[in-house]
Amino acid sequence: MDPKHARDADTEAGRARWQARYDAAFKRAGEFRTLSGLEVDPVYGPTSSDPRFARIGWPGEFPFTRGLHPTGYRGRPWTIRQFAGFGNAQQTNERYKMILGAGGGGLSVAFDMPTLMGRDSDDSHSLGEVGHCGVAIDSALDMDQLFDGIPLGDVTTSMTISGPAVPIFCMYVVAAERQGVPTGKLNGTLQTDIFKEYIAQKEWLFSPEPHLRLIGDLMEFCAAEIPAYKPLSVSGYHIREAGSTAAQELAFTLADGFGYVELGLSRGLDVDAFAPGLSFFFDAHIDFFEEIAKFRAARRIWARWMRDVYGARTEKAQWLRFHTQTAGVSLTAQQPDNNIVRTAVEALAAVLGGTNSLHTNALDEVLALPSQKAAEIALRTQQVIMEETEVVNVVDPLGGSWYVEELTDRLEAEAEAIFTKIRDMGSDGTMTSGILRGIEDGWFMSEIAEAAFDYQRKLEKGDKRIVGVNCHTASVEEPLEILRISHEVEVEQRRVLAERRGARDQAAVDAALAALTAASRTSDNMIPPMLDAARAEATLGEICDALRAEWGTYSEPARF
């Protein structure tokens, strides 16, 4: 057979393979048509030889460029998962019920700054911050209230927290126990991504080593006890929001992911058992096609490295599943109603890139936490895309576009070049050692800062145009009604906390904290004693203070 015909035969064989999997998975009757009535296929691909196709493949097949499932969103649409939290647990619980009632598919918890830093609401560091940028959680009783009336066995719940991720996870497990939900039945995601804290977001508690030990404990516990749970959501969002380019976001995030894979392997865990617990989180910025290419490249790179470098054999261990949030930094305080349009375009990019889960920002998020009305518009934006635009009918509809495939290849190549740099920075050829060195030397930060500076310069010179900011500035805008958090929240939270401290069995709390400290001095898994501390109503601050006493805190080396 001449080479061209050999390739045609491959294309046909690939299509038949995909078709068989699609037919086996997709039972729903009915046709899919454009608005004006043309019938559409579930997927499109080359009819004859295309040398690029080996890199691209069919949906549901290695290297998963075109998505994880042969049926795409026909089989299951993405999860509408709106990040929310403010004030106290009761107020946030009401918002969750609104989100679920309005068609949200899962929950996503935003914590306030004291919680993110492992401090109680009555800690002097917390003054003025309680309940402001998210919900205040001091102990498992707050978790009970947060999910009151929400069956934790049925709703997948994401919690965005990294420094004190593990104690917060323990409180969530305890809240589920109190609802009567067996731990093994839980499904959700915990951010836990400490690498990106050092690289971009800066909310760590300790130096990297103890954090990595705790994360290793968590990965081990989850792989054994809660197979569906994703104990890590490796995050590019904060790297991008700090000013990185798309290629840096892609490369730094996947490198961090490889770091966690190496952590799991170094603990002797089976990659096929723990890798499905690694999930990802990306930004959907405003450059529509570049973002779509980024998501497609991410899936392909991850699958290849997982198979070829780390030896993952199962599909689930090769899958890159990701959540997307539209770009907060693309929103403007000027003419804020335009933010609805920006968010819709970015959300569409995430969907065309095959996101598994999506948060759409509210138009007022540049000024404050979303008001109820703005939160509803944000959620409805996803529903308009999902229900009205028919984009869910075809898997990876931009696959094969010369532009998108070229951008996908280019981003992949840029990411590979960055991986090489990171590995070369380390001392032993692992990604982890390169990442730790890059953190210590401020390399990631300076790369991001340079990209952010370059962007800012373009903006100021007018090379990059933003409507309402440096062009088309005339407007008839009226001030927005924004959500304000009353100081009463803090006063009340502190009062309730004092009352709770008085009512609990203090001896049980002391014993649980002592057991936790003792475990930290051994190589035992720390999750079981931390669960006991949460059950005894030890507070987040008390648990973190016990660990701070053992491990100290971390300050970034000064840099000029």
Ligand SMILES: CC(C)(COP(=O)(O)OP(=O)(O)OC[C@H]1O[C@@H](n2cnc3c(N)ncnc32)[C@H](O)[C@@H]1OP(=O)(O)O)[C@@H](O)C(=O)NCCC(=O)NCCSC(=O)CCC(=O)O
């Ligand atoms: C994996 C993800 C990404 C998504 O999980 P989900 O449960 O929503 O979706 P999923 O896994 O894709 O799908 C659920 C199940 O349906 C299956 N499924 C999906 N599509 C299918 C299809 N077409 N055919 C057959 N099965 C299908 C999946 O395999 C899975 O089952 P199986 O499991 O059996 O395979 C998870 O980690 C997640 O929800 N992450 C959210 C993270 C988040 O919300 N972060 C907020 C950060 S906010 C932040 O950081 C703040 C930023 C700021 O500062 O503003």
